[in-house]
Amino acid sequence: MNKPKLLIVEDDPGLAAQYRWAFPACRVLLAGDRAAAEQAVRREQPAVVLLDLGLPPDAEDVAEGFATLEMLRAVNPWLPVVVASGQGQKENALRAIALGAYDFHEKPVDLAVLRTIIDRALRLRELEEENRRLAAAPGPSPIRGIVTADDGMLKVCRTVERLGGVAVPVLLLGESGTGKEALARALHEMGPRAAKPFVALNCAAIPENLLESELFGHEKGAFTGAVARVIGKIEGASGGTLFLDEIGEMPVSLQAKLLRFLQDQVIERVGGRQQIRVDVRVVSATNQPLEAQIETGRFRGDLLYRLNSVTVRIPPLRERGTDSVLLARLFLARFSREFGRKLRGLDAAAAEAIAAHRWPGNVRELENRIRRAALMADGQLVTTADLELAPAAGAEETKPDLDLRAARLRAERDTIERALARSNGSLATAARLLGVSRPTLYGLLETHGLGASLPRAAEGAADAG
Numbered sequence: 001m002n003k004p005k006l007l008i009v010e011d012d013p014g015l016a017a018q019y020r021w022a023f024p025a026c027r028v029l030l031a032g033d034r035a036a037a038e039q040a041v042r043r044e045q046p047a048v049v050l051l052d053l054g055l056p057p058d059a060e061d062v063a064e065g066f067a068t069l070e071m072l073r074a075v076n077p078w079l080p081v082v083v084a085s086g087q088g089q090k091e092n093a094l095r096a097i098a099l100g101a102y103d104f105h106e107k108p109v110d111l112a113v114l115r116t117i118i119d120r121a122l123r124l125r126e127l128e129e130e131n132r133r134l135a136a137a138p139g140p141s142p143i144r145g146i147v148t149a150d151d152g153m154l155k156v157c158r159t160v161e162r163l164g165g166v167a168v169p170v171l172l173l174g175e176s177g178t179g180k181e182a183l184a185r186a187l188h189e190m191g192p193r194a195a196k197p198f199v200a201l202n203c204a205a206i207p208e209n210l211l212e213s214e215l216f217g218h219e220k221g222a223f224t225g226a227v228a229r230v231i232g233k234i235e236g237a238s239g240g241t242l243f244l245d246e247i248g249e250m251p252v253s254l255q256a257k258l259l260r261f262l263q264d265q266v267i268e269r270v271g272g273r274q275q276i277r278v279d280v281r282v283v284s285a286t287n288q289p290l291e292a293q294i295e296t297g298r299f300r301g302d303l304l305y306r307l308n309s310v311t312v313r314i315p316p317l318r319e320r321g322t323d324s325v326l327l328a329r330l331f332l333a334r335f336s337r338e339f340g341r342k343l344r345g346l347d348a349a350a351a352e353a354i355a356a357h358r359w360p361g362n363v364r365e366l367e368n369r370i371r372r373a374a375l376m377a378d379g380q381l382v383t384t385a386d387l388e389l390a391p392a393a394g395a396e397e398t399k400p401d402l403d404l405r406a407a408r409l410r411a412e413r414d415t416i417e418r419a420l421a422r423s424n425g426s427l428a429t430a431a432r433l434l435g436v437s438r439p440t441l442y443g444l445l446e447t448h449g450l451g452a453s454l455p456r457a458a459e460g461a462a463d464a465g
Contacts, residue, residue: 003027004047004122009037009068011056019050022111023118032056034068041075048102048121050114053085053092062092066099073100077342077380078129080121084109100380124408144189145182147327150320156183159312164190169262171247171307172285174314177362180285181245183314187283188241196240201233204249212254213270216261222271234267234278241281247307248288248299255300262306282307317359317366322417324366328354331367332382335374343374347381348410349391356392413448416441 006026010016011033020028029044031037033056041049049072053065062085072081083096086107093104102121105114143157160183163170170187172180181200188198206214213222217232234242244250250258261267262282266275284307293299317324328346336343346354359365373386384391419430431441 005029005044006118007031007037007040007044007046007049009033009049009055010052011054011059012052015052018111023115026118026122034064034071037068038071038075041072041079045076046079047125048118049079049081050118051081051083051101053083053096066095069096069099069101078125078344080125082114082117082121084114120408124411143183143186145185146179147330148320148323149326150315150323152315153320153323156312156314157186160186161190163187163310163312165192167191167193167281168309169282169284169307170309171304171311172283172314173287173311174285175287175316175360175362177364178314178316179363180314181243183312184241184243184245184283184285188243188281191241191281193240193281197237198241198243199233199237200243200245202245204246208251208254211251212257215254216257216267216269218270219272222269226271229269232267232269234261234280235269235276237280238278239280241283244282244284246286246288247284248286248290248293252298252300255303259300259303259306262303317362318357322355324354324357324359325351327363327366328370331370332374335371339374341374341377342380343377343382344380345382347383350382350384350387350389352392353384353387353389357389409448412444416444416448 004026006023007029008016008019009031010019016030016032020030026047029040029046031040037049037051040046051065051069051072053062053069054060055064055068058064065083065085069081069083072079077100080102081100083093083101083104084107085092085096085104093106096104102124103117105117143160146153146157148154148157164187170184172183174180184200185198188194201215203211213226213230213232215232215234217230217235218226220226220229261278265279266277268275288299290299290304294301294304317327325346328351332343332345335341354366361368369387369389370382372388373382377383377386416430416434419433422430422433427438427441431438434441436444
């Protein structure tokens with residue numbers, strides 16, 4: 001019962017009987033027409049299909065065969081379909097491949113060759129499924145919303161995890177789009193204040209004349225248009241966490257009042273005289289060099305010392321190893337589901353271009369590019385053109401690489417690298433994930449030139465989060 005299912009769509013009873021014993025490694029299912037094939041593929045979910053193009057009602061024509069191929073691709077775009085035909089081989093072969101067939105074999109069939117093609121299709125299917133499974137579940141992470149296999153970013157996550165239960169102010173330093181708010185939320189959710197409010201304020205997004213009121217609140221009649229008392233962000237976060245994003249953009253005139261609050265945990269609303277005690281943990285973030293701003297007078301040194309009891313520096317995406325490709329695949333899987341697209345992944349050139357790009361906008365830029373590509377891609381694989389990225393240096397973009405052996409090797413290497421990442425460099429664990437013996441894994445590592453990467457993986461650089 002553990003044999004993979006092979007669905008054979010063939011209307012010739014003699015050839016169908018021959019196929020039954022020709023594939024001993026598979027559980028063979030037979031269908032004689034399109035309707036039976038659709039029923040079988042929905043009910044049995046075969047691993048691979050062998051399809052004859054000459055099907056009833058007109059076995060001399062290929063129209064019904066191509067209609068069946070399109071049906072199979074619509075029902076399951078991941079299903080490898082091997083087409084067999086004795087009619088106009090070259091023209092039909094090109095058309096079948098264009099419609100998404102995995103391979104084409106002309107009749108009369110050579111069973112030894114056909115077995116090799118089917119075995120190869122089964123192996124590639126296993127690798128693709130493992131790829132998708134590893135991409136969808138890259139491993140446990142201490143931080144919800146942060147996915148990484150990079151050693152530096154994992155260290156950041158462990159630091160945030162430790163700081164969650166301590167009420168000290170934390171300053172997050174990192175470029176725009178690196179995940180500062182996600183880390184700030186993690187600091188809140190991992191601590192004793194998790195049940196209380198998390199309130200975020202972007203200091204750069206609010207005009208200077210409104211920021212004080214937004215932060216501290218105001219009394220009725222405090223200024224023109226103040227028709228009612230308004231509670232500020234600090235007071236609204238009472239008992240919880242206040243996240244001040246882009247703190248480097250806060251006007252100097254307001255920094256003194258924020259410093260007083262941090263020292264005394266007391267505020268006064270604009271236009272009010274009542275002192276209000278507020279218990280709030282403050283987490284701030286910036287992409288600005290605050291030390292340099294202190295020298296120019298744009299930021300108060302005493303405020304910085306209050307904000308940065310602990311400073312956490314977040315590495316940009318370009319310094320996070322293979323994270324850009326890992327995140328791209330996760331985003332693509334998510335947007336494919338969200339938009340109802342049947343995308344199989346990134347082609348080799350697209351993955352190389354993503355790894356080579358500098359990503360000045362970091363994870364946010366990557367997510368936006370993948371979202372657009374998921375909407376606009378014409379084929380089942382996202383290309384560099386879909387991403388609007390230049391091919392990586394040395395990459396050939398003129399023709400798609402359709403060599404099956406090369407595709408299998410790429411998929412195999414990618415899966416091995418993911419298994420090593422999941423296992424934190426442990427070969428025994430990686431072998432179990434891949435379903436192979438350790439000696440086999442050693443041979444695969446040599447084949448793909450991955451032996452040199454093992455010391456780094458063993459140090460934890462390939463943890464997934």
